[in-house]
Amino acid sequence: xxxxxxxxxxxxxxxxxxxxxxxxxxxxxxxxxxxxxxxxxxxxxxxxxxxxxxxxxxxxxxxxxxxxxxxxxxxxxxxxxxxxxxxxxxxxxxxxxxxxxxxxxxxxxxxxxxxxxxxxxxxxxxxxxxxxxxxxxxxxxxx
Amino acid sequence: xxxxxxxxxxxxxxxxxxxxxxxxxxxxxxxxxxxxxxxxxxxxxxxxxxxxxxxxxxxxxxxxxxxxxxxxxxxxxxxxxxxxxxxxxxxxxxxxxxxxxxxxxxxxxxxxxxxxxxxxxxxxxxxxxxxxxxxxxxxxxxxxxxxxxxxxxxxxxxxxxxxxxxxxxxxxxxxxxxxxxxxxxxxxxxxxxxxxxxxxxxxxxxxxxxxxxxxxxxxxxxxxxxxxxxxxxxxxxxxxxxxxxxxxxxxxxxxxxxxxxxxxxxxxxxxxxxxxxxxxxxxxxxxxxxxxxxxxxxxxxxxxxx
Ligand code: B12
Ligand SMILES: Nc1nc2c(ncn2[C@@H]2O[C@H](COP(=O)(O)OP(=O)(O)OP(=O)(O)O)[C@@H](O)[C@H]2O)c(=O)[nH]1
Ligand SMILES: [Mg+2]
Numbered sequence: 001x002x003x004x005x006x007x008x009x010x011x012x013x014x015x016x017x018x019x020x021x022x023x024x025x026x027x028x029x030x031x032x033x034x035x036x037x038x039x040x041x042x043x044x045x046x047x048x049x050x051x052x053x054x055x056x057x058x059x060x061x062x063x064x065x066x067x068x069x070x071x072x073x074x075x076x077x078x079x080x081x082x083x084x085x086x087x088x089x090x091x092x093x094x095x096x097x098x099x100x101x102x103x104x105x106x107x108x109x110x111x112x113x114x115x116x117x118x119x120x121x122x123x124x125x126x127x128x129x130x131x132x133x134x135x136x137x138x139x140x141x142x143x
Numbered sequence: 144x145x146x147x148x149x150x151x152x153x154x155x156x157x158x159x160x161x162x163x164x165x166x167x168x169x170x171x172x173x174x175x176x177x178x179x180x181x182x183x184x185x186x187x188x189x190x191x192x193x194x195x196x197x198x199x200x201x202x203x204x205x206x207x208x209x210x211x212x213x214x215x216x217x218x219x220x221x222x223x224x225x226x227x228x229x230x231x232x233x234x235x236x237x238x239x240x241x242x243x244x245x246x247x248x249x250x251x252x253x254x255x256x257x258x259x260x261x262x263x264x265x266x267x268x269x270x271x272x273x274x275x276x277x278x279x280x281x282x283x284x285x286x287x288x289x290x291x292x293x294x295x296x297x298x299x300x301x302x303x304x305x306x307x308x309x310x311x312x313x314x315x316x317x318x319x320x321x322x323x324x325x326x327x328x329x330x331x332x333x334x335x336x337x338x339x340x341x342x343x344x345x346x347x348x349x350x351x352x353x354x355x356x357x358x359x360x361x362x363x364x365x366x367x368x369x370x371x372x373x374x375x376x377x378x379x380x381x382x383x384x385x386x387x388x389x390x391x392x393x394x395x396x397x398x399x400x401x402x403x404x405x406x407x408x409x410x411x412x413x414x415x416x417x418x419x420x421x422x423x424x425x426x427x428x429x430x431x432x433x434x435x436x437x438x439x440x441x442x443x444x445x446x447x448x449x
Binding site for chain 1: 148151155157158226229230231233234235238241244251253
């Protein structure tokens with residue numbers, strides 16, 4: 001079954017070029033991508049993640065607001081008792097912030113140096129490792 | 144009252160049928176086992192179909208708003224196309240409906256059409272049943288952007304809105320078979336664009352010459368113009384329409400008969416007689432048309448394409 005990914009742009013950040021490129025690249029890799037568009041609140045992102053029952057929430061932030069937005073998303077997921085949807089990020093995120101985000105539970109950050117193939121491989125690996133679905137995990141294991 | 148927890152359970156139940164991990168009855172039982180689900184709840188199912196980019200999702204967003212204002216809970220199943228080349232999909236209908244986040248009375252789920260070709264996804268029908276069981280008053284099904292013959296929505300919806308836009312054609316399009324035959328309500332969206340009155344008039348003439356009374360309404364989904372009239376028309380027709388039940392059954396019977404015939408044909412193609420015909424074709428003993436005719440004779444009599 002295809003991996004399902006939410007690609008979303010939080011807050012006032014209007015840089016959507018990268019997010020659209022990512023959405024397309026994942027589509028071309030055979031994934032089902034739910035694209036939310038711009039100006040999403042943490043509530044919108046978490047609601048979409050739950051209703052769409054995605055494997056991965058991919059948040060694209062280039063505005064510098066990542067240290068305020070990721071904690072809100074992680075808190076709200078916890079409040080809704082969702083602990084098995086993987087959260088990752090991309091955009092312009094300083095190296096110094098990456099360990100702090102990972103401490104919050106964000107599994108991976110993909111910055112501008114990442115090629116689209118890196119993203120595809122990374123997401124497949126992260127889903128195999130942390131994703132909820134046992135059958136898929138078993139299949140990945142068997143490979 | 145529908146809670147956030149219902150959303151999570153419903154979402155998981157839909158995934159389990161969509162990915163063929165369980166069959167619908169098991170998914171319904173799992174949903175019911177969570178205790179917050181009314182035993183046999185009925186939802187009115189509204190189908191929204193029409194060509195790509197006609198404004199279906201924007202209109203659905205307005206319908207959600209109107210139905211919520213009237214105190215009804217709404218689930219949306221929105222289908223977007225899968226790539227026939229990679230099986231991947233970008234599901235973007237949700238972009239137009241994001242403002243309802245946080246309202247537990249609204250549940251929105253995108254589905255990729257996967258291998259299905261009728262405008263819905265293979266599991267859309269099951270997803271509708273699950274949303275119904277979860278207690279939503281109305282379930283709205285948005286099809287992929289359709290052409291004239293992707294009509295599967297009739298097998299799912301009680302009331303069908305065919306959304307079109309000005310200047311997609313002229314009065315000839317309105318008499319062609321297919322999409323126009325499944326409408327319970329015609330919506331000419333993008334009424335802010337030139338030609339909306341003309342398109343609405345063409346449709347009204349077509350309706351006038353037909354057997355059923357189908358309202359033709361104009362909307363501007365972007366700003367909500369025409370929505371009160373559309374909502375009133377939907378309210379009036381909901382439940383009253385059962386002609387769709389007849390259409391849905393006819394459609395489903397034809398579809399299953401066609402599938403069964405196709406399976407039978409495939410099996411017969413592997414029979415010794417059929418293989419012998421194909422062998423003669425390969426050896427240039429007979430022409431393609433001869434081969435088709437002899438194979439169809441084997442299948443039980445000549446069938447001619449029209
Ligand atoms: C193009 C651009 C713009 C365009 C945006 C067009 C658009 N619709 O996207 C325009 C001109 C509109 C613009 C405007 C502004 N910009 Co600008 N912009 C850029 C620029 C030059 C490139 C961004 C880009 O498109 N890169 C190409 C894409 C493909 O790369 P990407 O987004 O990084 O995505 C890759 C990875 O990050 C990753 N990825 C990204 N998202 C995701 C998501 C997931 C799930 C995954 C897995 C991976 C992933 O994968 C992608 C492929 O490798 C950057 C500089 C830079 N080096 O990034 C500045 C930059 C982002 N902009 C900046 C600023 C300040 C602005 C403005 C505020 C300027 C102003 N004063 O008006 C405005 C704000 C606009 C707004 N409303 O938000 C700053 C941000 C500073 C900060 N973070 O602290 C930057 C960093 C420039 C700088 N060095 O100062 N900008
Ligand atoms: N001018 C105008 N634009 C509209 C109207 N309704 C929708 N739009 C715009 O038309 C574009 C397509 O709208 P959608 O709602 O995504 O159309 P859709 O039919 O759902 O599209 P698909 O699902 O891709 O088939 C968007 O940019 C909308 O903002 C309208 O009444 N007038
Ligand atoms: Mg749409």
